[in-house]
Amino acid sequence: MINVAFFDTKDYDKLSFLKYGERHDMQFRFIETKLNEDTAELARGADAVCVFVNDTVNAAVIDKLYEYGVKLIALRSAGYNNVDLSAAYGKIHVVHVPAYSPYAVAEHAMALLLTSVRRIHKAYNRTREFNFSLNGLTGFDLHGKTAGVIGTGKIGRIFIDICRGFGMNVVAYDRFPAKDSGIHYVSLDELFEQSDIISLHCPLTDETHHMIDAAAIDRMKKGVVIINTSRGALIDAEALLEGIKARKVGAACLDVYEEEADIFFEDHSGHILNDDLLSRLISMPNVIVTSHQAFLTEEALNNIAETTVNNISSYFTNDGICDNELCYRCDSIEHCKKDRKERCF
Numbered sequence: 448m449i450n451v452a453f454f455d456t457k458d459y460d461k462l463s464f465l466k467y468g469e470r471h472d473m474q475f476r477f478i479e480t481k482l483n484e485d486t487a488e489l490a491r492g493a494d495a496v497c498v499f500v501n502d503t504v505n506a507a508v509i510d511k512l513y514e515y516g517v518k519l520i521a522l523r524s525a526g527y528n529n530v531d532l533s534a535a536y537g538k539i540h541v542v543h544v545p546a547y548s549p550y551a552v553a554e555h556a557m558a559l560l561l562t563s564v565r566r567i568h569k570a571y572n573r574t575r576e577f578n579f580s581l582n583g584l585t586g587f588d589l590h591g592k593t594a595g596v597i598g599t600g601k602i603g604r605i606f607i608d609i610c611r612g613f614g615m616n617v618v619a620y621d622r623f624p625a626k627d628s629g630i631h632y633v634s635l636d637e638l639f640e641q642s643d644i645i646s647l648h649c650p651l652t653d654e655t656h657h658m659i660d661a662a663a664i665d666r667m668k669k670g671v672v673i674i675n676t677s678r679g680a681l682i683d684a685e686a687l688l689e690g691i692k693a694r695k696v697g698a699a700c701l702d703v704y705e706e707e708a709d710i711f712f713e714d715h716s717g718h719i720l721n722d723d724l725l726s727r728l729i730s731m732p733n734v735i736v737t738s739h740q741a742f743l744t745e746e747a748l749n750n751i752a753e754t755t756v757n758n759i760s761s762y763f764t765n766d767g768i769c770d771n772e773l774c775y776r777c778d779s780i781e782h783c784k785k786d787r788k789e790r791c792f
C-alpha cells in the first residue's frame with residue numbers, strides 16, 4: 448500500500464483522485480491545509496506527498512520531508528516554480544503532470560477576453576436587476592486586432608489557434624521559438640508595441656519574473672488588454688495598477704496574482720481582505736479576476752488525477768523510473784526525458 452499525504456485538498460480533488468487511486472494500491476490522506484514548514488509534520492508516515500501550485504516546497508520543507516522518509520513529491524500541476532528542485536536533488540524525487548488540458552487554460556483566457564471586451568460581467572449583473580440599459584457597455588471587435596502571445600508552448604499555441612478563428616492577427620514571442628510552426632515571431636519589445644491584446648503563456652522563471660513591469664507597459668499601445676492565465680509574478684501588479692490608473696492599460700484579465708497563495712481557492716467573503724493591491728485591482732471596472740480557475744474543467748481534473756496516480760504508481764513499482772520526473776541536472780524536461788533510461792539519481 449502506497450501512502451500519500453495529499454495537501455491543500457479541495458472537494459473536487461477527492462472525487463477524481465479516489466476514482467483513479469482505487470485502481471492502484473494507493474491510500475490518500477486528504478489534508479486541507481497547504482504544505483509549508485509548519486505543516487510538513489503532517490506528512491510523517493507517508494511514502495509520497497501530493498501538492499498543488501500554492502504549496503511551499505522550499506529547501507526547509509524538503510529537508511523535513513526527507514527526514515520523515517518521504518520519497519516522492521508528486522505535483523498535481525504542470526508548473527513547478529514552487530518546488531526547489533536543486534534542494535530536492537539527491538534526496539526526494541519530484542514528478543509533475545506535464546499536460547492535462549491545455550484547451551482548458553487557453554479557452555479560459557479567451558473567455559476572460561470576451562467577457563472583458565464585451566462587458567458581459569456588467570451586463571449579467573444589470574439584467575439580474577432588470578436594468579436593460581446599454582449605456583457604458585460598448586465593446587470592440589476582436590476581428591482584425593493584433594494578439595501578442597508570450598510563450599508558444601502547448602497552451603500558447605492553442606490560444607493562437609483560437610485567436611486566428613476570430614480573425615485576429617497574431618504575433619508571438621518565445622525564448623525558444625518553434626521552427627516551422629507558421630507562428631510570426633517578433634522581439635518582446637515589438638510585441639509590446641504592436642499588440643492590442645497581450646496574453647501570457649510562459650513559465651515563471653528568474654528571467655520572466657515581472658516581465659510585464661512599468662517599462663514594458665510604457666511600450667504598449669494605449670488601451671492594451673493584458674491577460675494572465677500563467678503565473679501571477681509574471682506581472683508587477685503595482686505597475687499594472689498604475690498603468691490602469693493612467694488609462695494606458697485598457698483592461699486586465701487575471702486568473703493568477705503574485706500574492707495569491709493565501710487568498711485564492713478559499714472563500715474570504717465576509718472577511719476583510721488584507722491585500723490592498725488586489726482589492727484595488729478588483730475594484731477597477733476594467734479588471735476581471737478569477738481565482739486560478741483556468742485549469743478547472745472535468746477533462747483536466749480527470750487527466751490530472753490519472754497522470755498523478757500513474758506517476759506515483761510507476762515510481763514505486765517501476766524501479767523509480769517515471770517519464771514525468773523533473774530533474775535538476777537537466778536543462779529542460781524534454782532533454783531529461785530523452786536521455787533518461789534510469790532514475791534521475
Ligand code: NAI
Pocket residue numbers: 525526545546549552597598599600601602603620621622623624648649650651654655676677678702703739740741742743
Ligand atoms: P509549455 O512548457 O508547453 O510552454 C511554455 C512556453 O514558454 C515554451 O514554448 C517555452 O519555450 C516558453 N518560454 C520559456 N521561457 C520563456 C521566456 N523567458 N520567455 C518567453 N517564453 C518562454 O507550458 P504550457 O503547458 O503551455 O503552460 C504555460 C504556463 O501556463 C505554465 O508554465 C503555467 O505557469 C501556466 N498554467 C496555468 C494554469 C492555470 O490554471 N491558470 C494551468 C496550467 C498551466
